[in-house]
Amino acid sequence: xxxxxxxxxxxxxxxLLCLGIFTNKIYAIENKISTVPVVVQDLQxxxxxxxxxxxxxxxxxxxxxxxxxxQTIKEKSGILKPQITSYMNQLxxxxxxxxxxxxxxxxxxxxxxxxxxxxxxSSVYQALLRDQLILIDGLLKxxxxxxxxxxxxxxxxxxxxxxxGDQMLNYIxxxxxx
Numbered sequence: 001x002x003x004x005x006x007x008x009x010x011x012x013x014x015x016l017l018c019l020g021i022f023t024n025k026i027y028a029i030e031n032k033i034s035t036v037p038v039v040v041q042d043l044q045x046x047x048x049x050x051x052x053x054x055x056x057x058x059x060x061x062x063x064x065x066x067x068x069x070x071q072t073i074k075e076k077s078g079i080l081k082p083q084i085t086s087y088m089n090q091l092x093x094x095x096x097x098x099x100x101x102x103x104x105x106x107x108x109x110x111x112x113x114x115x116x117x118x119x120x121x122s123s124v125y126q127a128l129l130r131d132q133l134i135l136i137d138g139l140l141k142x143x144x145x146x147x148x149x150x151x152x153x154x155x156x157x158x159x160x161x162x163x164x165g166d167q168m169l170n171y172i173x174x175x176x177x178x
Contacts, residue, residue: 040176042110045101049114050178052097056121059090060169063125068132070147073139080136088129094122114176121168128161 043049066084067076098115105111135158138146148155172178 037175039110039113042108043114044105044108044111046178048101049111049118050176052094052101052118053172053176053178055094056091056118056125057169057173059087059094060125060165063087063129066132068135068139070139073136077136077140081133084129084133084136088126091122091126091129095119095126098122117168117172121165121172124161124165124168128158128165131158131161 040046066080068080073080098119102112102115105115135146135155
């Protein structure tokens with residue numbers, strides 16, 4: 001007999017807990033901010049920043065063509081290194097445009113804020129590319145550490161930068177309406 005009241009109490013507690021979880025989730029979905037953040041609403045030159053963001057996205061999409069592997073690195077390094085350097089130069093151009101934007105709109109905190117975020121994104125992808133050049137050099141020197149697929153000191157930072165950059169890219173893409 002003592003088990004029946006305990007089961008009833010546990011059942012009621014479980015139902016209330018589930019209702020609380022699902023109610024909060026529905027509340028969060030219904031009250032999701034459907035407009036762009038305030039910082040983006042007050043931009044003086046949103047279109048210029050949106051164009052720079054699209055340029056970063058295009059460079060990132062092109063970076064997907066980089067194919068580094070241990071079997072063909074000696075033959076492909078002559079192509080890969082200039083390709084990676086070209087992407088780095090493009091990102092440096094983006095960084096220069098962002099610095100120019102910040103100097104033109106130095107009195108607009110929203111413009112400087114968004115330009116800084118895009119600058120971080122550009123810098124992260126530049127670090128990723130620089131790290132890939134280091135990996136290529138390691139593979140060319142037959143460094144055994146460079147050929148490990150998962151737990152390599154070379155690949156650890158590459159994974160970190162690609163994940164960091166892609167998360168930030170998706171955040172800006174989803175929330176800023178560029």
